[in-house]
Amino acid sequence: MNCASPIAPPIELSVLVPVYNEEAGLDALIARVIPVCESLFGDRFELVLVNDGSRDRSWPIICAHVDRDPRIRGINLSRNHGHQLALSAGLAHVRGELVFVLDADLQDPPELLGPMLAKIREGYDVAYGQRIKRHGETAFKRGTAALFYRLLDRLVDTHIPRDTGDFRLMTRRVVDQLNAMPERYRFVRGMVSWIGFEQAAVPYERDPRFAGETHYPLAKMVALAVDAVTSFSVVPLRLASHLGMVFGLMGLLGLIWIVAVWLAGGTVQGWASLASLVLIIGSVQLLVLGVFGEYLGRMYMESKRRPLYIIAELRGQPAASAEAGAPVRALEEELQERIGVAG
Ligand code: UDP
Numbered sequence: 483m484n485c486a487s488p489i490a491p492p493i494e495l496s497v498l499v500p501v502y503n504e505e506a507g508l509d510a511l512i513a514r515v516i517p518v519c520e521s522l523f524g525d526r527f528e529l530v531l532v533n534d535g536s537r538d539r540s541w542p543i544i545c546a547h548v549d550r551d552p553r554i555r556g557i558n559l560s561r562n563h564g565h566q567l568a569l570s571a572g573l574a575h576v577r578g579e580l581v582f583v584l585d586a587d588l589q590d591p592p593e594l595l596g597p598m599l600a601k602i603r604e605g606y607d608v609a610y611g612q613r614i615k616r617h618g619e620t621a622f623k624r625g626t627a628a629l630f631y632r633l634l635d636r637l638v639d640t641h642i643p644r645d646t647g648d649f650r651l652m653t654r655r656v657v658d659q660l661n662a663m664p665e666r667y668r669f670v671r672g673m674v675s676w677i678g679f680e681q682a683a684v685p686y687e688r689d690p691r692f693a694g695e696t697h698y699p700l701a702k703m704v705a706l707a708v709d710a711v712t713s714f715s716v717v718p719l720r721l722a723s724h725l726g727m728v729f730g731l732m733g734l735l736g737l738i739w740i741v742a743v744w745l746a747g748g749t750v751q752g753w754a755s756l757a758s759l760v761l762i763i764g765s766v767q768l769l770v771l772g773v774f775g776e777y778l779g780r781m782y783m784e785s786k787r788r789p790l791y792i793i794a795e796l797r798g799q800p801a802a803s804a805e806a807g808a809p810v811r812a813l814e815e816e817l818q819e820r821i822g823v824a825g
């Protein structure tokens with residue numbers, strides 16, 4: 483690792499980009515981000531690219547850029563840890579007073595840095611991009627995303643704004659708070675909402691992907707949705723008592739009906755209805771058990787206190803400020819030490 487040059491200007495802005503198999507778009511991304519940063523911050527910015535275990539040539543491309551431009555830094559994770567953990571790794575290492583998070587696929591226009599900065603200068607701590615239109619995304623993706631945000635709103639007390647991603651500009655104090663949150667299941671945009679302070683929306687139209695394909699297929703989107711709900715709400719755990727009440731009431735009504743038929747001199751027929759009732763109740767019980775299991779499994783995983791991610795390599799200037807990301811890094815170091823002692 484090379485040392486920071488003594489005349490390096492202070493870093494006012496860090497641009498943080500998680501990268502997973504983005505070889506086709508990286509050059510275009512960097513070519514578009516750098517002039518925007520230069521026009522607003524001169525040389526007082528850094529661009530941090532976190533390679534999340536890409537299987538393509540993304541990391542060599544990042545390294546080539548790091549070698550060419552001292553303002554660019556690369557973080558290589560040991561394997562694919564997922565978008566939210568790649569972001570967390572980056573947040574723990576960026577040094578800027580402001581942090582601008584954006585996707586590598588140019589779906590989030592870097593030019594929005596200007597309007598977001600204006601919001602921060604007005605006194606807001608977070609300026610987040612809110613999509614008013616999504617170009618080049620399938621109706622299915624738009625529909626499921628809309629459904630997801632509506633569901634989240636119903637279940638979660640923290641207000642997580644609709645139609646937002648992780649595209650945002652945040653102040654250092656927000657990033658420090660994020661870094662102080664040690665949880666494993668990280669839904670970063672929700673965590674930012676939970677932190678509070680004043681947050682403002684900056685509306686924009688989401689462009690189509692510049693190159694490649696989305697890395698959020700349906701299964702990953704469902705996993706993210708489950709993370710979001712379970713990280714911020716215990717409402718699903720109450721499902722058991724609600725369903726219990728509903729089925730209890732239905733049972734009572736059924737009983738009244740059976741007694742009434744019997745009093746009238748008839749008998750209620752019903753092998754088929756009995757069988758279907760048993761199946762319905764059985765499946766509801768399994769569903770509720772599944773919900774409990776989901777929370778229990780998460781508690782188990784959290785209780786292991788494993789590091790959130792493993793860094794294989796840092797390229798470019800090392801983090802000069804010990805403050806940036808200190809809590810998450812302290813946790814990392816503590817764990818490494820424990821492992822060292824045990825081994
Ligand atoms: N990404 C990542 N790790 C993953 C999946 C995605 O770092 O496991 C990055 C990806 O390179 C991109 C961002 O996260 O910069 C958002 O991913 P994508 O564009 O595929 O999601 P979408 O915009 O379709 O929701």
Ligand code: MG
Pocket residue numbers: 585587589691696
């Ligand atoms: Mg994208």
